[in-house]
Amino acid sequence: MTVTDHLEAPSRDILPVASARRTWAALGRLVRPHRALAFGALVLLIAATAVGLLVSPLLGHMVDLVVDGRGAGSMTLPAISLAVVAVGVGVLNALGTSTGSRLGEVLLSRLREAFVERAVELPLGQLERAGSGDLSSRITNDVNKIGEALRYAVPEFTRSSLMIALTLVGLGVLDWRFMLAAAVAVPLQVWTARWYVRRSMPLYAKHRTIIGDQQHQLLNTIGGAATVRALRITDDHERQVERRSRANAELGITEILLQTRFFNRLNLAEVISLTSVLLTGFWLVRVDAVSVGAATAAALYFHALLGPITSVLFLFDEVQMATVSLARLVGVVELDTSAPRPVAKAAGTPAAVTVKAVTHSYEPGHLVLRDVDLELAAGSRTALVGASGAGKTTLAKLVAGVHEPTEGSISITGADEALRQVVLITQEVHVFAGPLSDDLRLARPGASDEELVAALTKVGAVDWALALPDGLSTNVGEDGLQLTAAQAQQVALARLILIDPPVAILDEATAEAGSAGARILEQAAGAALEGRTALVVAHRLTQAATADQIVVLDHGCVVESGTHDALVSAGGRYSELWSAWSGTRT
Template identity: 45%
Template structure:
């Protein structure tokens, strides 16, 4: 199984795409998946070898029948040979079936481990890395590529094993009849070798390009679906359709090239069959004419060679699946290796039981700078600020001032171009996973299932009392308790429909259960109706109690509740202080507060 290098991790990062693992890394990964299973795999190999060896009894029996008939043998002798053939066929089928079943059990277990590590790696990828590479690439690796590897394991690997043992046993059978029949192997081997060599040289790049084209198509498809309101609003239907269509035709073109490669391989296999049969006949005629072997032995040799058609054909067909699977496996391992080696292996499981009073920590931001790719100005420019342990700091400013960018830099979503973020005295990049800040935005997802299952995403071991206590903290228990089944009520797709207020309260309850020391709220209550704003701000304040928090405030009423306010403009902090201090200072914040007060008065009237 090979997967040539298509890009290194460094070049992948610089080009934006996720890397594809080279052959050595992929083989090392597979060995890790099969760790501890090698004795069982050896047992499977012995069983398959015995099954292949018993399969030789059938052509041997037909050759013996021919010699018996020529020598004037009776019907009973023919029936006796037939009985041995039947018994051998049954035993061969039983052993082969057992070997395939055992290998499937072992390989499916390894496949389950592959799926778990791929999903785990995908979930641990920084959001900025996913956005840089494109979600379509990641989705295609987690779905299409995993399915391709699954098919290669479930169909290709067993066929490869059984075909390999059958071919080996048949070659041994040739040698047992007469060593000169091994010339047949020497005659067909160059043809198969040339065909396989050309295939292995041309197929992997084609399959890699086919998988990459599928990723581009998935990216365009997901973009059109996710941005459907924008597509309709700006009448971009034709452009979106053309992008998806062009992506689909690219997949078709690469798929056709893959089929051409397969047909060329099939042609070489047919040529090898012709050469082999002709060689068997010529050698057989010579040996029979010189009284070296019997006609029955030649019959056996021909049947043995004909018996090779199936295994060789299966081997050539699974080469296609194995190559496709290897290309997909390289793409999967590329993501897993990127996360587990470049970003650090997953830390030990933390105790997810709720903690009443988290230990708040200090945040130190020093000379922080960041510019988006292609932008002509700094989104965050030389920001230095210290947030005390347990302090809630609100960040306000006009649209494009850099508020959200600052929040994502503190959360570790983006990596700063300059400066540093230290949390509790430790650089953000060196924090263990369980100590990283939790970012809550206005785009909150409700997981399909029950209320309890949704909450336990944050704390899998939390009991019902802990769930209720978290809901009470954010003011959500009042409506959850009124649902027909309470915590066991279905929500999400096909379940109870939740209002934006309820969705945000559930997200805040998950935050309480997760119990982080540092929290970043990025306009987390911005989507709520005005009538729900105060309740959500109360819920957010309760959820943040005892934690160090940075709140990107869309509503200045929420900023007014904070211990301190940072006013940003063009990526810089231009004002800093309490609500009372800033509103009386007559500066930028006072202007924003005056405009906000007029807006609220007009809305209430």
């Protein structure tokens, strides 16, 4: 298996993509409340284009005036008209474009908000299977792609299309035969455009993958440079970067080969239709059907059309790409998610938790937990100990209500049913980008600064937090100040205090910090758990030693439980671990 093989593994795209029909339907629903805006933009842009089309006949009229031998003075009126037309075109275009953009931007903002609303309601199982990469690429890359199309391709495409349509009408007004002559190369143009889109779309898709691969590779190699050097695998990594970068360069060449061939064919179409318009003018003037001025206007009309024709055909694929991105957004927005979990604010009276005969499996036949009974007394602290794969995390998630147990029951008593009762903090830390105070207020919207400081004080973080350059208003997380793993975990514990739930679960929440940081965190965790019913998945036995109850899990079963002293003197699994840990056995 090569490196690229698994990058394209289907596991990356578990979230759905909407069909073309559903995408258009969703777009229709989005536009409906803004019909007036859409209509206004269209009318303004048509008016702008129509007024712009007066330029060529005005110039043609000036030619006629010269041919008719009218004096120099006769030029003033058409010239003034040209200036008036220019002002009209500018104003109408500005109004039309800004109205159209307003529509586009409003729709895009509605769409991305709907996306985020739906994304946070995704069932955790689905999220874990898809990984956050797909979601986050949709909300960034796809939204950006649509935004760019909205800002550049779509207005240009719209203006050019209107220009072509109205110019053809203008040509028809001069003489219907001009219109026919101008359209003589349409079959060639349509064929060229189809030929191009068929090749460019897969090329763009490939480009996106290759750029992504290159980006991944560079982040990998540069982010891990110290490790790469330490392992002396610099040549390997240089080769990998070289390969990705080469692929990117080669694709750049492939693209220009295709594009230049495309333009070459369009040039052919241009010269054919331009010749045919000029010949038609020649013939019509000869048979006295039109004036030389009209023939001039037709030629100028058509010459002015060469740009828009190229734009429409060239931008067609970009517009199509945007609809692909649109389908990826709509795919998530239209997902059926289960009813949102109750997430009301909690009240801090400790509650008792009873786990009764719980058996759980993620896949049928593969039991992770077997017949687990567990009693967490109100306000007590229980430590879960066991090897990886013993089922500690699964048990923690079940108690937290992240998953429903396959068999058995978990009940929480003593707290108000309607309130959120259990908060789970894992070793996965995330500091949300923005001011530190905003991050904390995610846990308790509307909390006062005093409440935030109190929570930080409790977890021992207040000293460094207030010493930040802008105190609690300091931007942290991505793009801001990078907090250490221990600081980030203190923030997570401060959030726990702010939520103030009756039951709290820590799943190795102090593991990532390294031993020295872990001690500070353990103190912080102790403070955060005060007055709550707590379940702690412990990786340091010192955490377990101070718990009211220790539960040892092995292969999904509870093998021992009791206090530290009782288990040590019982001489079972726990006492074995403890003696290895405390150095009483050599």
